Amino acid sequence: MYILDANVLIYAFRRDSPQHGACYAWLSKTLSSGESVAAPSWVELTVLRINTLPSLGDLAAAPEEVFAFLYGLRTQPSYQLVEPGTNHLAILESLCQSQNPRGNDLNDAFLAALALERGATLVSTDQGFGRFPGLRWLNPLGPG
Secondary structure, eight states: OEEEOHHHHHHHHOTTSTTHHHHHHHHHHHHHHTOOEEEOHHHHHHHHHHHTOGGGGGGOOOHHHHHHHHHHHHTSTTEEEOOOOTTHHHHHHHHHHHHOOOTTHHHHHHHHHHHHHHTOEEEOSOGGGGGSTTOEEEOTTOOO
């Protein structure tokens, strides 16, 4: 199973992004292969929130465009929502004790704990995930 960070979906959605081609190609290829691809619901919310930010001005997407993208994902047989299980909080606590994340870095720790709990590979363009011991992660843009 692959668990997606929001940045992969944001780039896959945004055709104006330099990272669009690589992220869209990876996502399309992986979904077509039948491999399991998942995201927590809050990652989908983040995709909606970031792409519709008023501060983007003319580059802001209409909410209906983002919803269409998300519905398109959800129609893929190999895509699913994934939420924390019963061991997630303990794994998150352990990561927080060893890595001391604060603020926005807690989102990364949360996703890392989710991937560790599920035995999944985390997919992100954020090189910072390398700091979490035992986490398998993949950057669709290639090596840093």
